[in-house]
Amino acid sequence: MKNIIPKNKLNNLLSIPVLTLILSLILTFNLSAASSSGELSTSVIYEQEAERWQDQSLLELDFQQDLSANLNYYLEGALTLESYYQQDQKEREIDFEFKEAYLNYYTDRVDWRLGRQNFSWGSSYNINPLNYFNPIDQGAIDPFESRESVDGIRADYYPNFNWQLTGVLTQHAEIDELQSAVQLIRRRWQGYDFAASVFSGNSLQSVPAGRNFYPEVNKIGFDFKGDFSSKNIGLFSEVVYSDYQDSRLENTNEIIIGLDYKFENNLYLLGQYYYQQLPPVQAKANQLLILRAEKPFGYFHNWELNLISDLKKGMSVVRPSLIFSLNEGLDLETGAVLKLNQKKESSLNQLSQELLYLSLSKYF
């Protein structure tokens, strides 16, 4: 997990005023229409490559309050306590972060959101080239499910049900630069939702990976999601063209196309193909195949299997997991991250390391 440290312009511009504004509004308005929820979890993780044990405790609290019919705020804080054990050594880390902290303001046609937030642009599963703003958390068990939030402003304009125009201005997650984007969505056209977006800012990942260089780039993206055939098979796609401003880098294309389907026996299957060109001149394109299966068992329990396979290098990452519902709101989860045919040169090798875990979570 990475700490999100206030370090940049928009952070200073937004975070402190937003939190101050939220606090002053709390004191000004009646404390009504508030709701809170949370999760308390404890995990034991064995990292196979580092040969070390880790225990991790997490307290996550969400709080939302309506200040008026058109104004509310949302806070999500996470307190993490991590301990590492390796031979005779022991390390302990405590971290608190506001994962999200934002203010919503609704007008007749426009919804505003101001503060730390996540954007869920793109219709494919977890790997979303259209998410220009929130980087993946490479330290998480499922890096693609754990994106880091960023500080920014978002305005959604709804002329009618079928159309949505969104404008975004954010701070880059790692460097002191402003990012901007506009997205137009057309819903329910022949059973499909379409979106087109333009972005101007810096690349989300460093180039090359691991360096602190986030080149300037302009992007154009498209995506759609809908059903085809009488069986209602889900079909989705994302396409992003990136125009890098640095002459040492090549412009790139990223394409995802995928299908998903839920069977009558509750088995859910998803498959998607990801083609990713890389900006360094001599870098070869990535081709990934992502498969996901999940199914309930024993009425309240669930199993999941995720596989990401690097089609060019032959390496795969498999993530099986079992989730047992022990009681109302009490889950026991066990799983693993396994690397098959490990290759140093594969992009998958930079993702989470091989591990086994056991986790107990209470939701309240």
Next chain:
Amino acid sequence: MLKKITIFLFILFFLISQFSLAQELDGDQVLEKVEASRQANSHQMKMEMELYSSSGDMRSRELNNYRLEGEVERSLMQFTEPADISGTAFLLLDDQSNNQEDMYLYLPALGSVRKISGSQKNGDFVGSDLTYNDLSIFSGANFRDNYQAEITSETEETIELHLEITDPDIDYSYGKMWVRKDLWLAEKIDYYDQQEELLKIITLSSFDEIDGNRLARRIEVENVQRGSRTILKLLEVDFDPDLDPNIFTTRYLQRQ
């Protein structure tokens, strides 16, 4: 004497008229009468769902359901309990004239609205013994769109129907329905799987009438093959409320 004859003729007329009524109705007309028990074009309901596994373990869920009929049939389901699924919401827009159905899902963890494939309606509804189509029994079913019915037997209190499935989205081979004559409501439905084995027994009870709409406040669904059961309880209901059509939009979902 004349008085006795008059009474006799009156009773005879009454019996004949009752006999004729039942004789005149065919299976589809019985379904029509069941459908007519619900006059409202919209509703809002608060429901509790209890899920029992074959070993007797129980989990519960609470949800709000809003429904608005029209050119496009709109339905919104929001889960309020328990904590791990609270805030999850489904929006279903069914444009029958254009044969287009769109489903949207809001997950609090994602904080955004996603279009989901129509196949998500396959299988069980949020881990219960109900399918999405079973749910419509509670929220005002269009039985005639889904079934063709034939009367198989009749008593003084009930009519038994054989249901032939006409909607390809319904994955049963056939069904049986027992309709109460005094209320024109189903009190029991049996569904058979593709191997024609009994799969589910749905029992409706706690009948009520609100603003001219008759309904069951309790529905028990037993999956006899799995040994599990789900009990749906109607906690609150309001027919033809002043629903804002804007709640059936992705914008409203996003605001959750």
